[in-house]
Amino acid sequence: MAVEDRVRxxxxxxxxxxxxxxRDLMPWISRICGSIALDDGDDAAQETLVLVxxxxxxxxxxxxxxxxxxxxxxxxxxxxxxxxxxVPVSDVTERELPDVDLDDRMDxxxxxxxxxxxxxxxxxxxYLEDLSEEQTAEVLGVEPGTVKSRxxxxxQAFEERWGG
Amino acid sequence: xxxTEAWPAATLDGVxxxxxxxxxxxxxxxxxxxxxxxxxxxxxxxxxxERNVPRFDRDVVSVRVTHRERNNLRxxxxxxxxxxxPFRVEIENGFMLMxxxxxxxxxxSAAHPLDAGRTRYAHLExxxxxxxxxxxxxxxxxxxxxxxxxxxxxxxxx
Numbered sequence: 001m002a003v004e005d006r007v008r009x010x011x012x013x014x015x016x017x018x019x020x021x022x023r024d025l026m027p028w029i030s031r032i033c034g035s036i037a038l039d040d041g042d043d044a045a046q047e048t049l050v051l052v053x054x055x056x057x058x059x060x061x062x063x064x065x066x067x068x069x070x071x072x073x074x075x076x077x078x079x080x081x082x083x084x085x086x087v088p089v090s091d092v093t094e095r096e097l098p099d100v101d102l103d104d105r106m107d108x109x110x111x112x113x114x115x116x117x118x119x120x121x122x123x124x125x126x127y128l129e130d131l132s133e134e135q136t137a138e139v140l141g142v143e144p145g146t147v148k149s150r151x152x153x154x155x156q157a158f159e160e161r162w163g164g
Numbered sequence: 165x166x167x168t169e170a171w172p173a174a175t176l177d178g179v180x181x182x183x184x185x186x187x188x189x190x191x192x193x194x195x196x197x198x199x200x201x202x203x204x205x206x207x208x209x210x211x212x213x214e215r216n217v218p219r220f221d222r223d224v225v226s227v228r229v230t231h232r233e234r235n236n237l238r239x240x241x242x243x244x245x246x247x248x249x250p251f252r253v254e255i256e257n258g259f260m261l262m263x264x265x266x267x268x269x270x271x272x273s274a275a276h277p278l279d280a281g282r283t284r285y286a287h288l289e290x291x292x293x294x295x296x297x298x299x300x301x302x303x304x305x306x307x308x309x310x311x312x313x314x315x316x317x318x319x320x321x322x
Contacts, residue, residue, distance in 0.1 A: 013189075013267065013292060013293065014263075014267060015185060015189060015261065015263055015267065015270045015292050016252060016254060016261060016263045018185060018188070018189075019181070019185060019254065019259075019261050020254075022176070022181055022184060022185075023181075023256075026176050029174070029176075030173040030174040030175060030176065031168065031171055031172075031173050031174075033174040034171065034172040034173040034174040035171045035172055035173075037174070038172060041172065041173070041174030041175075042174045042175055042176065042180065044174060045174040045175075045176050045180075046176060046180045046183060046184055049176070049181075049184045050184050050187045050188060053184065053185075053188040054187070054188050108170040108171055108172070109172050112171075112172065124171075128168060128171060
């Protein structure tokens with residue numbers, strides 16, 4: 001079944017279609033949620049999928065699924081990663097990224113671990129999702145300049161390591 | 165290692181996947197239990213549908229697999245009241261979902277390995293649409309009885 005047909009069936013409340021949609025979306029969502037929510041990534045992925053399926057009937061155009069799910073996954077990951085913590089956007093966006101070498105999986109995690117969730121979201125959207133600064137800003141609901149200042153340092157660090 | 169592979173990834177095991185469905189499908193009931201049996205044994209038991217479903221489900225007399233294509237099955241169940249119902253079944257490692265035509269009923273099973281040879285088992289059943297309180301309570305009792313039966317049989321067959 002094509003993804004669009006699966007979305008339509010899931011919108012009608014078909015449990016097998018919902019289950020298949022979860023299976024299709026999960027490998028992709030797992031990277032977004034894992035990179036932003038880190039140790040809470042499993043909870044973020046679960047809550048993202050609950051919101052996606054619960055609100056699926058409001059999605060008019062199945063072709064827009066990916067952008068719609070991405071926005072939910074990012075916002076839910078940031079929410080879960082910051083629950084119980086006060087993390088003002090202005091504080092987050094004015095700090096510099098730490099200088100670290102991204103040698104391997106542990107260093108990527110270590111790099112992310114030093115950042116607040118909203119900065120991790122910028123990195124995930126720019127480098128995992130390959131979104132532009134404008135698209136990243138739109139997903140996060142911030143000004144493009146805010147994304148630009150964070151992305152510049154991150155781009156340098158990541159390209160030094162990965163040769164991007 | 166590609167840059168993408170180096171980034172942390174969340175996981176959604178079968179139990180969490182069943183929790184997602186339970187959260188969005190009205191009329192179904194989910195029950196979870198830790199079982200003192202290894203995952204492989206629990207999952208082999210659950211996926212032997214023809215043999216084991218009639219043993220733990222008090223309403224089911226027989227299950228017959230009529231079609232099997234890799235992880236997709238078609239089965240016919242017969243209940244004690246004489247109802248005959250076909251189900252589509254999809255099986256993955258640690259996750260299984262059965263659905264009757266017209267979404268009249270669904271059954272879900274999931275298992276996830278824990279430490280020390282234990283397993284978290286989750287069981288979901290019900291009519292996936294809004295139902296009244298009496299039916300909802302009946303479904304909850306039925307699911308609890310199924311999980312009790314599964315745990316008892318797994319323990320008895322050690």
